[in-house]
Amino acid sequence: MGFGLIDFLLISSAGGLIGFLAGMFGVGGGFLLVPILNIVLGIPMELAVGASACQVLGPATTSLLARKIKVRDLFFPLVITGGLLLGVIAGTSILEHAKDLAEFSLNGKKIIVAEFVVLVIYFLMLLGLGILSLKSARRSDAELSSALLKDRLQIPPLARFPDLFEGSLSIPVIAWFGLGLGLISGLLGISGGILLLPMLIFGLGIPTHRAISCSLVIVWIVAFQSTVAHAWHGNVSIMIVIALLLGGTVGARLGSDLNARLKGLQLRQQFGWLLLSVALMIGVRLVFLLAG
Template sequence: MFLDPLAPLNAACLLIPPPLLAQVDNLHRFGELAPLEILTTALAGCGIGLVSGLFGVGGGFLIVPVLSALYGFRLAWIGTASCQALGQATTGLLARRFDWHHLQLPLIVSGGLVTGVWFGSSVLAVTEVSTANDNSKNVVLGTYTVLLTLVGLLSLWEVRRTRRGRPLKRGWIADWHLPPYASFPQLKASRMSITVLAWFGLAVGFLAGLVGLSGGMIMLPGLIYCVGLGTHQAVAVTLVIVWLVAAQASVIHAWNGRVDLWLAMSLLAGGTIGARIGSQLSNRLGGSTLRQGFGWLLLGTAALAAAQLADVIPH
C-alpha cells in the first residue's frame, strides 16, 4: 500500500490556513498532487540532482530530510529516495567519460552491498511493524543526524589539514592483508583484500537499506580516505556503486510499499537536469574544493534532520 504525502510545510505554506491545507490533502486521496507541490518537488529534485552529479552521490541523504520538511515524515520517503538516487546515478554516469576499469572495484564490493541492503531493509521492516511511526521517525532521522555530522566534520578537518601541508594518511585499509586478493592497477596499492572490501560494502549497504541512503555519502569519503582513490576517481567509482545499491534498494522498498511514485516522478523530472549540470561542474573543480563543499553540505543536511528530530520544523 502506497503512502501519500501530507501538505507541504515549507516557509511559504506555513502562511496557508489549515482548512486550505486540508483541501490540498484531499487531492492526495485521489492519487494526485497539487500543481504547487509538483513544482516544489521538481525544484527540490533539480537541486538534489545537482548535488548528485557534483559529488558523485545519489542524493538519498538529502531526500528524506527535504521531503520530511515539505510534507511531514513518512516511511515512504525512504523508498522514494532510493528511486530518485537510481535516476540521478544513471544520468550522472551517462554524462561522464566512463572508463570500464571503474567497474572492477564496485563489482567486488557489490557482494557485501547486496547483503547489507537486504539486512538494513529487514531491520527497517521490523521497526515499522513493532513500533509507532514516531519511533521509526526517530530511528531514521537520528541515524541521519549522527552520520552526516561525523562524515561532514571529517571532510572539513581533512581539507584544512591538507591546505596546511599536513594531509591525512590515505589508503590505510589497503594495508590489511586478508586473502584472497584482487589487483587494482589504478589504485595506490597494487592489490587489496577482497574480504576487507566485502565487509566495507556490507556496512555501506546496511546503512543504505536502513535509512534510504544510496551509499554515496559514506562510500565517497571511504574510497578517498580508506581505499586511497583520488577525488575525481572516487566520484566516478561511487556513481557506479550508488547505481548498484539504489537499483536493489528501489526494488526491495517498492515491494514493501515504501515508495511514493508521484513524488518519485516529480523528483526525477527535475533531478535529471540538475545531475547533468552537476557532472559538468564536477570536472572543472579541484579535489580540495569538492571535498570542502561536500563537508558543508553534509553538515547543513544534518542540521535540517536534527531540527526535524527536535520538532523545531513541524512534521
C-alpha cells in the same frame, strides 16, 4: 496521502537540487532528500526512504553517461556488489520492523519509531562525515593517497586495482564494507555515496576525481538493488518518484559539468559544509520532536 500540483512542483524542485549534488559530488543525494521530504514536505518516513532509493537511478544514470565511465572504473564496484545486496535486504527489513512498531511515548508525547530511528542515524552520520570532510579540506590528493587503511587490513585473499591505487586490498574487507554500505542504504534510503566517497578518498587514498567516478558506479548499483527491495515492501510512490526524476535528471547533468571545473580541495570543503548544514536541520527537527 494527498498529492496535488503544488506538491508535485515542490518535490520536482527538490529532485533538481538533489540531482545537481549527485553529479557534483558523486553521491546519490538521499542524505538531503529524505530529510527534505519528511521534515519540510511532511511525507511519511517509509515513503520518503522508498522514493529516495528509487529516484537515485535517474540522476545516477545521467551522471554516469555525462562522465563517460570507462571499463576500468567497473572492476571495484563489481567486487563489492554481493555485499551490497545482502546489506540492502537487511536494511529494508529493519525499516519494515520499525514501521510495524508504529509509535512509542516519551514524556507523554507519541513519536513515530521509523521517523525517530532514521533521523537519529542521519544526524550522527552526517555530523561525523561533515567534520571529517572539513578536516581533510586542507590536504591535497597527494597527502590523502598516503592513507594506510588498505595496508593495515591485508586479510587474504587479496586483489589489486592498479587503476585506483597502488598495492592490494583484502576481498573479505571489501565484502564486509559492501555489507555495511548496503545496510545503511537500505535503512536510510541513500545510495551510499555519502559513506563511500570518504572511504575511497580517506581509507584507500584514491584521488578525488577518480574516487567520484568509482562512487557513481556503485551508487547506481545500490540504487537499483534498493529500489527493488523497497518496491517489494510497498514503500515506493510512483508519483513522488516521477516528480523527483523530472528535476533530478536535469540537475545531475549540471552538477557533473561543474564537478569537472572544481579542484579536489574545493569539492571536499563544500561537501563538508553541506553535510553539517543538513545535520543541523535534522538536529533542530529532533529537538522539536522530543520537546513537543
